[in-house]
Amino acid sequence: MSLKITNLTKTYSNGVKALDSINLEIGNGMFGLLGPNGAGKSSLMRTIATIQSPDSGSIVFNDIDVLNDNQGLRKVLGYLPQEFGVYPNMSAEDLLLYFAELKAISNASDRKKIVNEVLEITNLSEVRNKSVSGYSGGMKQRFGIAQLLLNNPQLIIVDEPTAGLDPAERHRFLNVLREIGTNHTVIFSTHIVDDVRELCNEIAIMNGGKVLHRGSTRNSQEHLEGRIWTRIIERAEFDSYQSKYNIISSNYNQDNTLNIRVLSDEQPELSFVSARPILEDTYFVALKNDRA
Amino acid sequence: MFSTIYFFELKRWFKNPAFYIYVALFFSLSLFIVASSLGVFDGVTASTSGMTTINSAINIAGILNSLSMFIYFLLPTIIGASVYRDFQYNVHSYLYSYPITKLSYLSAKFLSALTIITLVSLSLGLGFYVAQYLPNVNQNLLGPNNIMAYLQPFIYFIIPNYILFGAIIFALVTFTRNVYSGVIFVLFLFVLQTFLNMLTSNMDNRDLAALVDPFGFEALSHYTKYWTIDEQNNSNLPFTGVILNNRLIWMGVAVVILALFYKSFSFNYQTFSFRKKGEGKRLTKNNFGSIINVSLPKVNFDYSFLSRLKTAWSLSNYDFKYIVKNWTFIIIMIVTVLMALVVASFSGQIYGTEIYPMTWNVLDTLGNIYGFFLQILIFLFAGMLIQRARMANMSNLVDATAIPNWTLLFSKFIALVKMTLLVLLISMLTGIIYQAYQGYYHFEIMHYITELFGLKMLNYLVLIFFAIFVQSFFKNYFVGFFACLVVFLIIPFLSRIGIEQSIYKFNQGPGFSYSDMNGYGDVRHYLYYKLYWLLFCVVLYIITLLFWKRGVVQGFKEKFANAKARFTPAIATAIIVFLVAFVGLGYAIYYQKNVKETFVSQNETEKITVDYEKKYKKYSKLPMPRIVDVKVDMNIYPKERNYDATVHYQTVNKTGKTIDTLFLSYSDELQTLDISGGFKEVIRDTVTDIRVLALNTTLQPLDTLRITSTYQNKPNNFLYDVSPILENGTFINNMMFLSIGYNDGGELVDNKIRQKYNLPDRDRMPDPTDSLALQNTYISQDADWINFETTVSTSDDQIAIAPGYLQKEWEKDGRRYFHYKMDKEILNFYSFMSARYEVLKDKENGVNLEIYYHKGHEFNLERMMKSMKASLAYYGSSFSPYQFDQMRIIEFPLTHGTFAQAFANTVPFSEGIGFIANVDDEDPNKLDYPYSVISHEFAHQWWAHQVIGAAVKGATMLSESLSEYSSLKVLEKTYGQDQMRKFLKEALDSYLMGRTSEILKENPLMYNENQQYIHYNKGSLVMYAMSDFMGETVFNNFLKEYVQRTAFQYPPYTTSIEFVDLLKSRTPDSLQYLIKDMYETITLYDNAVESVTYKKINDKKYQVDITYKVSKYRTDDMGKRSYEDKKGEGLTQKIGKSEVKSLPLNDYVEIGIFGKQKDKGKFKVDNQIYLAKQKINKIENKITLFVTEEPVEVGVDPYNKLIDTDSNDNRKTVL
Structure with missing residues (x-):
């Protein structure tokens, strides 16, 4: 199973180039699409999910030429957009039955069966009769997962699903995703590096409509092995360090000192110690390289 | 703070293209309507003519008032949404924490919106004015322009009504946080208008009727209802008495509403809800997740066409439920049912008597009301269903499923069909319940079904297709709704610019009518036209499908690109097939009506009439x-x-x-x-x-x-x-x-149009002195x-x-x-x-x-x-x-x-x-x-069949007026005087109304030119009064003598002159004035009881003192009043503050005194205790009478035997 994206380009009418010759090949398993807000992640996800058409390029999933056979992909697609609503005053069960109809499950008992199952999976069985428009953020996201599972999709696209979830919800959500991801292609976009690290074996980093980095989660960390250095500095020293070194990230300690991480092939100063590269480094390095 | 918000809001509107669209729309609407009334399109239509000028004060007020009602549809979005908008865009969450006062916030919002509405409505007045300077305007229809005539309607009616209804909608929308509550209110206003029209026309107390109308139109009509042509052309808009009171009352209501609104409004987040809050419940979720296994059960996916059809059906149930549970739907249905029942009980009355609620009649009455509301519902819900997923922000979920566009679209279509069927079912039940309530148990269920679910349904199908088509091109379904309405409002006007054939006008064509005797007759004429439009609608439907919005689409270019991509050979074939069928049937209809038969437009008809006269008039002397x-x-x-x-x-x-x-x-x-x-x-x-x-x-x-x-x-x-x-x-x-x-009955009679074609002036009928015309009967x-x-x-x-x-x-x-x-x-x-x-x-x-x-x-x-x-x-x-x-x-x-x-x-x-x-x-x-x-x-x-008049003026007095008199006498013999008052009052009203819309000139009774309001309505009054004054036997003996002289005669045939001359010779001198007043001239009274008091003298004797006014005037054929006779003599008297004028009086006027009403079955009837004619020669008269019963009501001419401008002040309750 693979999804192959070639030269995908999209420019919005306000002149923003949301997708800029994107080329990607995505195989089975969880695929993380990492990028800051406005990177073009959602545009890419929408385009793959057939609800937005690109200016040029092609998308092929298995044998399906997605751009010319929308319906073909939709049959095997599960899509959870970044933001969605539901018809007010309708219970989770009714809405899921509704989606089951949309997804061509023609037999009523089949619909009942699968709706029960997805409610179970997403742990919504207890609140199945409550109206979804009154759900909390996490419950609503789980409902989103429930609806996308209905057609037993082979390609699952989830767009920033963990934004705004509390830790417990986030964990539960990621668990469900991981479970699904074992035998499906799951594309998962987020700007939270931790999500990707925990979940994905393959990642891509995007910004400004371009793919900046592509690799496995492990590779992506390994290729920075020995090039990440860190030390603690005073707040006032930051500017001078920044001009001297390639600082890729910095964060405060409680005593108002700063941890800085620097990308360098050699040890910049004796005060720097070598740090084990983490995915976040890859992310920031990619973004930084793009700017340079 | 006030001015900041006020000007910010104004600026926002001035930058909004919608504002300019509204202005342009209403400007052109007004321009078009006035232009067509002024004959601008006469080149392609029949000539426009008339006695009333288009730019008279009353006509300007009439046109502007009715056009301004269409702007009511903008009130919800402009005034209603002004505060609501801050909620909609979530501005309120920080705006309400700013230091602004409630008063400046609310007043600035309301007044700025009101300013915008007023500016939009002023475009109506501008359009009206500009239309007069278009080329080809018929100058005869224009009087002098008076700037006040344009401003007065705005000041008296239009703006105050915007304030009143705007205030209500402002409060409604803000509290419900729903613009559509405002829309429903506007619909309700239209219903109210129709309803008040009906109610007030059945109301005897016209003063009260004038006050209860919140629009103020009834108050205006209180004074102008009976205005003659002359008064319509030359009088200024009145603004006194009930009009002033009406406006004060309703502005007071507006102020109260605004004040209450101000009091109850507060800067907070909670929306106002009609529903009671359920009991609160503490909600905690399970915060400890577990690892789960995903193993989905095997289910079948069926992507076959048949299965999709089934899906469309069951999806439509979701949408149908949504409609039925929607408050807009529920409220409109409640209003419809109530309205239908009220209208049904008023409709079909002739002289106060209803007809049995036969099924065709119930269908007809209810059909109009249900038809109106169903059309509204279809236009509205077509949009709401199409936008439903998008409004709920669920469209991305739906659009990414493998549901084909056609299934989605078709499900919306089915849902609308189901809604229509439901409404029709309700209308059928309303009809049956109404029949049962009236004690009429002959229910023709099949007749109901045939008409509602067969014939009418075809029309609603067209509307559904059309509404879906229009709505699919608008993001905002309210705008789509408005667009649908505008199209349907404009279509009937197309004949004014010469588009007369129905095949060129969407959803036009013949209707159908039912009769118990002949059923639906040649209903196929209707069916063919409906089929024709349905074929067109299928093409619209396919186009809708091509342009169906799926996912995120930006701009027209992409829309067209998508449509092009979807334009498969199958779709192309379908479009071609239905287009060919549509054009084919259209051509068949065209061929029948234009090639096999000759289609004659109104413009051509007029020219043919002219040709006929020009070519063949010479044969009339042969x-x-x-x-x-x-x-x-x-x-x-x-x-x-x-x-x-x-x-x-x-x-x-x-x-x-x-x-x-x-x-x-x-x-x-x-x-x-x-x-x-x-x-x-x-x-x-x-x-x-x-x-x-x-x-x-x-x-x-x-x-x-x-x-x-x-x-x-x-x-x-x-x-x-x-x-x-x-x-x-x-x-x-x-x-x-x-x-x-040669038949001169076919000639044009409007001299203004005749002049256009260089034809000599003529009257509708020749003069009784025309000896050639006396050779023929008018039959x-x-x-x-x-x-x-x-x-x-x-x-x-x-x-x-x-x-x-x-x-x-x-x-x-x-x-x-x-x-x-x-x-x-x-x-x-x-x-x-x-x-x-x-x-x-x-x-x-x-x-x-x-x-x-x-x-x-x-x-x-x-x-x-x-x-x-x-x-x-x-x-x-x-x-x-x-x-x-x-x-x-x-x-x-x-x-x-x-x-x-x-x-x-x-x-x-x-x-x-x-x-x-x-x-x-x-x-x-x-x-x-x-x-x-x-x-x-x-x-x-x-x-007619014994005495027949010559084909000259006054001929129909000899047939119609005398037949009316005869039948009144037979009715009186059977039912007594009680039914006379009802008849005479209606006859008087019909006469007074009839003369206001005279198209050429009003003639005295004996010179009437087959004018129905004269020979029927005035004729019955005059003959009845004459007989009453002379005595029935004397008058009938005169008629007997006249029959003897003229029955079965050969030419020259008798005329009204012979009739009146004989009448004169049989009338005593003291009553000769009646013949001059009633037959030879147009003379009207204005009689009223001024005051009345009584004293009880003993149980058998009561003294009644009455002061009453008698005033008499003549009018010319345009209705211009004159209070002086030919010698220039007239009476003047001061009553209260006003000066009352009259022709010289030497008249008999009936004075009546009535006791406590008597019971007759379940009804009350007049208890007349005194009735006699008094001779008077002054305007203000006092009389003291003694009666044996306690008086309750007195009247001058209490039975309305005389022609009286205002018949409502003739009786007065004794205090």
């Missing part, structure tokens, strides 16, 4: 033979709806000159023409249906010429029945046969009295009837033949009828009385028979013996109209004007009109 004997063989084929006829005329040269040329008019149904001695055709004009023939042998004076002609209808075509024959209930008359001589121009004989055949299940006595009846080859013959000469005016009749026969004084009726219409047969007997007795003794031995009332279907017509001893009588009236004998406010119409038609056997 001597022509006159018909003396008519024999007709008429064969009616009801099943095939065909007829053929052979007509034998025997004509005689009654002139002293020789005749060698015949001028004939006949239609293309004429097959053969045979004239004794032979002829040559000199002129053949198929456009005006004229032939001029040269006779082979010259006709010497008193020579006889036989003309034999045969007729057959053009074959009925696929589209509709050309023939006048109905399957059951044919009613045709001799107008379809050829006539001899026939080519005969005096004729012998008549006919054989009519029809199918074996029907009875055929024509004037005359039945000589013989036989059957041959499965057809029935009837041979009728007259034993006396009759007017050249006869009819043929055929239907499956039941017959009721009776005999009175040797006269056979018969009623031919439709089975099931037995309700009033007894009543009608009684009326015939009473009429026969009264007329026979009062006027002259009845000239025939029989009288027949024959029912004909509604398809032909709602009227009755008197032929010699034969009266065709519509099923709608008595057979199904639900008469209440006791209610004094409900007139027994089956009784009075029968006696009116019977009276025509004297007043």
Whole structure:
């Protein structure tokens, strides 16, 4: 199973180039699409999910030429957009039955069966009769997962699903995703590096409509092995360090000192110690390289 | 703070293109309507003409007021949403934490929105003004422009109404946080308007009616309702009395609403809700997740077409539920049902009497109301369903599923169809419940189903297709709704710019009508047009599908690109097939109406009329033979709806000159023409249906010429029945046969239009002094009295009837033949009828009385028979013996109209004007009109069939006015005075209303030119009053003498001058003024009781002191008042602050005193304790009277016998 994206380009009418010759090949398993807000992640996800058409390029999933056979992909697609609503005053069960109809499950008992199952999976069985428009953020996201599972999709696209979830919800959500991801292609976009690290074996980093980095989660960390250095500095020293070194990230300690991480092939100063590269480094390095 | 918000809001609107669209829209609407009234499009339509000027104050107010109501639809979005918008865009969450005061926030919001609405509405006035400077404007229709006339409607009505309704909508939308509550309110306003119209027209207290109308229109009409042409053209808009009070009351209401709103508004987040909050419940979720296994059960996915169809059906259930649970739907339905029940109980009244709630009638009444609301619902919910997923922000989920576009679209379509069926079902139940409530249990369920779910449904399908199409192109369904409405409002106006044929106007075409006798008749005409538009709609539907919005689409370019991608060969084929079918059927209709038949536009009709006069007027002076004997063989084929006829005329040269040329008019149904001695055709004009023939042998004076002609209808075509024959209930008359001589009845009568075509001025009828015109009766121009004989055949299940006595009846080859013959000469005016009749026969004084009726219409047969007997007795003794031995009332279907017509001893009588009236004998406010119409038609056997006026002004006074008088007397003999007041009051109102819309000029009664409001309404009042003043016997003796002098006379025929001269000679000197006032001039009173007091002297004696006003004036033919007689004398008197004027008075006026109302059955009737005529010669009069009962009410002319401008102040309750 693979999804192959070639030269995908999209420019919005306000002149923003949301997708800029994107080329990607995505195989089975969880695929993380990492990028800051406005990177073009959602545009890419929408385009793959057939609800937005690109200016040029092609998308092929298995044998399906997605751009010319929308319906073909939709049959095997599960899509959870970044933001969605539901018809007010309708219970989770009714809405899921509704989606089951949309997804061509023609037999009523089949619909009942699968709706029960997805409610179970997403742990919504207890609140199945409550109206979804009154759900909390996490419950609503789980409902989103429930609806996308209905057609037993082979390609699952989830767009920033963990934004705004509390830790417990986030964990539960990621668990469900991981479970699904074992035998499906799951594309998962987020700007939270931790999500990707925990979940994905393959990642891509995007910004400004371009793919900046592509690799496995492990590779992506390994290729920075020995090039990440860190030390603690005073707040006032930051500017001078920044001009001297390639600082890729910095964060405060409680005593108002700063941890800085620097990308360098050699040890910049004796005060720097070598740090084990983490995915976040890859992310920031990619973004930084793009700017340079 | 106020000005910051105020100007911010204004600026926001000025930057919004919607504002300019609204301004442009209403500017052009007003421009177009005024321009077409001013004749700008006369090049392509019939000439626009009229006596009233378009830019008179009252007309400006009328047009601006009604157009301004369309702007009400903008109130919810402009005023209503002004505060709501801050919630919608979540601005309120920080805005309300700013230091602004409630007062400045709310007032700035309201006033800025009001300013915008006002600016939009001013475009109406501007459009009105600019239209007058367009090219081709008919200057005759313009008076001087007065700037105040444009401003007054805005100041008095339009802006105050925006304040009032704006305030309500402002509060409503802000509290419900839902713009559509405002929309519902606007719809409710339109309903209210119709409802008030109906209510106030049934309200006796006109002062109260004027006050309760929140629009203020009723208050305006309180003063202007009876304005004559002159007053309409020259008077300023009144702004006193009830208008001022009305405005003050309703502005007060607006202030109260705004104040209450201000008090209850607070800067917070919670929306106002009608629903009670449920009990709060502590909600915690399970915060400890577990690892789960995902193993989805195996289910089947079915992507087949059939399965998709099933999906569309079940998806539609979700949408249908959504509609039914929607408050907009529920409220509109409640309003509809209530409205329907109220309207049903008011509708179909003639003189206060309803008709039985027959199914067709209920369907008709309810159909209008349900039709209006259903149209609104379809336009609205089409948009709401299409936008539903997007509004809920769920469209991304839906659009990413494998549901095809067509299934989604089709499910919306089905949901709308289901909604329509539900509404129709409700309307059917309303109808049945209403019938049951009225005690009418003959439920024709199949009839309901056929009409609602069959015929009407086709129309709603068209609306659904159309609404879906329009709505799919708008993001905001309210804008889409408005667009749908605008299209449907504009279509009817297209004929004003010369687009007259229905095939060019969306969803136009003939309607259908039902009659108990003839069913739906040739309903296929309707069906073909609906099929035609449905084919077009399918094309629209496919286009909708092509442009269906799926996912995120930006801009038109992408929309078109998507559509292009979806334009598969299958779709292309479908479009082509339906387009071809649409154009094909359209062409078939076009071919039928334009190629096989000639389509004549209104513009062409006018020119043909002009041509006719210009070319052939010269023949009017030529001597022509006159018909003396008519024999007709008429064969009616009801099943095939065909007829053929052979007509034998025997004509005689009654002139002293020789005749060698015949001028004939006949239609293309004429097959053969045979004239004794032979002829040559000199002129053949198929456009005006004229032939001029040269006779082979010259006709010497008193020579006889036989003309034999045969007729057959053009074959009925696929589209509709050309023939006048109905399957059951044919009613045709001799107008379809050829006539001899030039007929000036076809000439244009409007002198302003005549001048345009260089034709000399003329009146509608010649003057009684025109000796040439006295040679003809107003019924026939080519005969005096004729012998008549006919054989009519029809199918074996029907009875055929024509004037005359039945000589013989036989059957041959499965057809029935009837041979009728007259034993006396009759007017050249006869009819043929055929239907499956039941017959009721009776005999009175040797006269056979018969009623031919439709089975099931037995309700009033007894009543009608009684009326015939009473009429026969009264007329026979009062006027002259009845000239025939029989009288027949024959029912004909509604398809032909709602009227009755008197032929010699034969009266065709519509099923709608008595057979199904639900008469209440006791209610004094409900007139027994089956009784009075029968006696009116019977009276025509004297007043037309014995005495017939010459074809000059005043002729119809001798037939219609006298028949009205006769029937009133018969009614009075049976029902007493109680029913007289109801009749006279309605007659007076009809006369006063009639003269306000006179198209040329108002004539005095004796010179009326076939003007219905004069010869019926004024005529009945005048004759009744004259008889009342002279005494019934004296007046009837005069009539008897007049009949003796003129019955069955030959030319020159009698005129109103002869009638009035004889009347004068039989009228005492003291009453001579009545003849001048009522017959010779247009004279009106303005009588009123000023004050009244009473004292009890003892139990048997009460003293009553009455002060009353009598004022009299004349008007010219435009309605311009004059209070001075020819000598320049007049009266003036100061009453209170105002100066009252009058013509010199030496008049008798009736004074009445009434006691406590008496019971008559369940009703109260007048208890008259004093009534006498008083002679007065002053304007203000005082009288002291003594009566034996306690007085409750007094009146001057309490029964409205005199023509009084305001009949409502004639009676006054004693205090």
